[in-house]
Amino acid sequence: MATNELYPEFTAEMKNTHTILIPNALPVHFSLMGSVFKDAGYKVDFLNYSGQKVIDTGLKYVHNDACYPAIVVIGQLIYALESGDYNPKTTALMLYQTGGGCRASNYVNMLRKALNKAGFGYVPVVSLNFGGIEKNSGFKVTPMMFLKGLITWLYGDYIMLLRNQVLPYETKEGSAKAVMEKWRIELTGQIRKNKGITRREIKKNFIAIAKDFAAVEIKKDVRPKVGIVGELYVKYADFGNDYLFDFLVEQGAEVMVPGILGFAMYSLNIGMESHRLYGDKKGAMFSRLAVAYVRMLENTMLGVLEKFPQFEKPVSFPELKKIGERTISSGVCMGEGWLLTAEMAELIEKGYNNVVCVQPFGCLPNHIVGKGMIRGMNKQYQNANICSIDYDPGATRVNQQNRIKLMLSLAWEEILEEKCS
Ligand code: SF4
Numbered sequence: 001m002a003t004n005e006l007y008p009e010f011t012a013e014m015k016n017t018h019t020i021l022i023p024n025a026l027p028v029h030f031s032l033m034g035s036v037f038k039d040a041g042y043k044v045d046f047l048n049y050s051g052q053k054v055i056d057t058g059l060k061y062v063h064n065d066a067c068y069p070a071i072v073v074i075g076q077l078i079y080a081l082e083s084g085d086y087n088p089k090t091t092a093l094m095l096y097q098t099g100g101g102c103r104a105s106n107y108v109n110m111l112r113k114a115l116n117k118a119g120f121g122y123v124p125v126v127s128l129n130f131g132g133i134e135k136n137s138g139f140k141v142t143p144m145m146f147l148k149g150l151i152t153w154l155y156g157d158y159i160m161l162l163r164n165q166v167l168p169y170e171t172k173e174g175s176a177k178a179v180m181e182k183w184r185i186e187l188t189g190q191i192r193k194n195k196g197i198t199r200r201e202i203k204k205n206f207i208a209i210a211k212d213f214a215a216v217e218i219k220k221d222v223r224p225k226v227g228i229v230g231e232l233y234v235k236y237a238d239f240g241n242d243y244l245f246d247f248l249v250e251q252g253a254e255v256m257v258p259g260i261l262g263f264a265m266y267s268l269n270i271g272m273e274s275h276r277l278y279g280d281k282k283g284a285m286f287s288r289l290a291v292a293y294v295r296m297l298e299n300t301m302l303g304v305l306e307k308f309p310q311f312e313k314p315v316s317f318p319e320l321k322k323i324g325e326r327t328i329s330s331g332v333c334m335g336e337g338w339l340l341t342a343e344m345a346e347l348i349e350k351g352y353n354n355v356v357c358v359q360p361f362g363c364l365p366n367h368i369v370g371k372g373m374i375r376g377m378n379k380q381y382q383n384a385n386i387c388s389i390d391y392d393p394g395a396t397r398v399n400q401q402n403r404i405k406l407m408l409s410l411a412w413e414e415i416l417e418e419k420c421s
Contacts, residue, residue: 029156061114068360069233097129157259169218224411227347230358335365361392
């Protein structure tokens with residue numbers, strides 16, 4: 001695409017001159033992923049701006065009817081350009097495009113419109129997508145970058161899983177975070193040297209990470225077990241969900257958040273679903289091979305976790321699909337689709353029966369596969385205690401937190417009853 005005034009392209013020369021800004025949607029995973037970009041020669045910064053000022057910036061340039069994640073991430077990007085922390089002339093912005101039927105595929109165009117309105121129309125926008133929606137001559141995801149990116153997600157999931165099970169019980173505050181930080185430094189170093197990416201190396205690292213978390217001194221008291229499911233951005237991004245994880249831990253809960261690899265497999269699996277349901281062969285073969293590869297990574301993780309029974313492990317992707325199919329068809333692939341419902345059921349079955357289901361206000365797919373499935377979940381699981389929380393620019397934190405506290409008070413009551421019986 002030739003450079004034009006409205007849609008400047010990220011060119012090969014910009015690789016040496018520009019910093020690419022990316023909203024931090026996955027704090028644990030992105031802390032590892034930076035090394036993949038650096039290794040490929042890109043300078044990137046993950047943005048953590050938060051607060052009302054960022055939301056107001058988003059609302060100034062994005063219509064308030066747009067999805068909340070769009071308002072927040074575009075707000076963060078434009079706030080960064082206006083903040084004086086970056087020189088807009090040597091800055092590029094990146095957003096991810098899923099390519100599905102959901103509105104997320106339009107965020108890039110919304111951002112460009114907002115940039116023009118804010119007087120930054122000359123700032124290039126890079127679309128990170130794997131469906132060939134947009135191409136940038138200066139930014140290419142090479143097979144090595146893709147592989148390493150996927151592996152950082154795997155490590156991110158694994159570290160998040162163990163951190164979440166240790167942190168609420170640690171006797172010395174900060175111990176679990178220290179293990180995380182140790183492994184962030186170790187893994188980013190390894191990945192930059194093309195290490196830690198073969199199955200054997202991953203397994204070795206997994207064992208060492210689990211041993212480090214298992215060595216943290218804990219006091220295993222009884223706490224409410226809470227799961228978080230929902231729309232991808234508000235599920236993982238601290239700013240998107242008003243620091244939900246921290247709040248729940250503060251309230252005395254143990255929190256389980258299903259990993260991002262599940263979403264990767266769910267997305268890659270769509271090609272096979274289209275073939276099964278509509279006979280569409282395009283993409284079916286890639287879908288099969290890609291899911292098989294990620295499954296191999298998943299199996300490595302599950303195999304190691306077998307040796308550490310003190311840690312709860314997730315079910316495999318095929319099992320998760322089966323659990324979901326009790327309530328919803330695996331052909332439901334808009335937004336987070338059947339995966340959201342399946343994760344809710346999996347959490348309840350694992351004892352994380354207090355579930356916070358988060359979604360942006362007005363998010364159609366997730367209101368169907370999340371909020372819309374709560375009745376079905378309650379019917380199927382007598383002990384389910386599900387609380388659905390909407391996020392939008394006008395939602396008050398106090399209101400959200402009060403609803404979560406109400407859910408937790410029921411959980412505490414149950415714990416007390418069990419203790420007394
Ligand atoms: S999943 Fe929901 S919030 Fe995300 S783009 Fe789709 S409609 Fe918007």
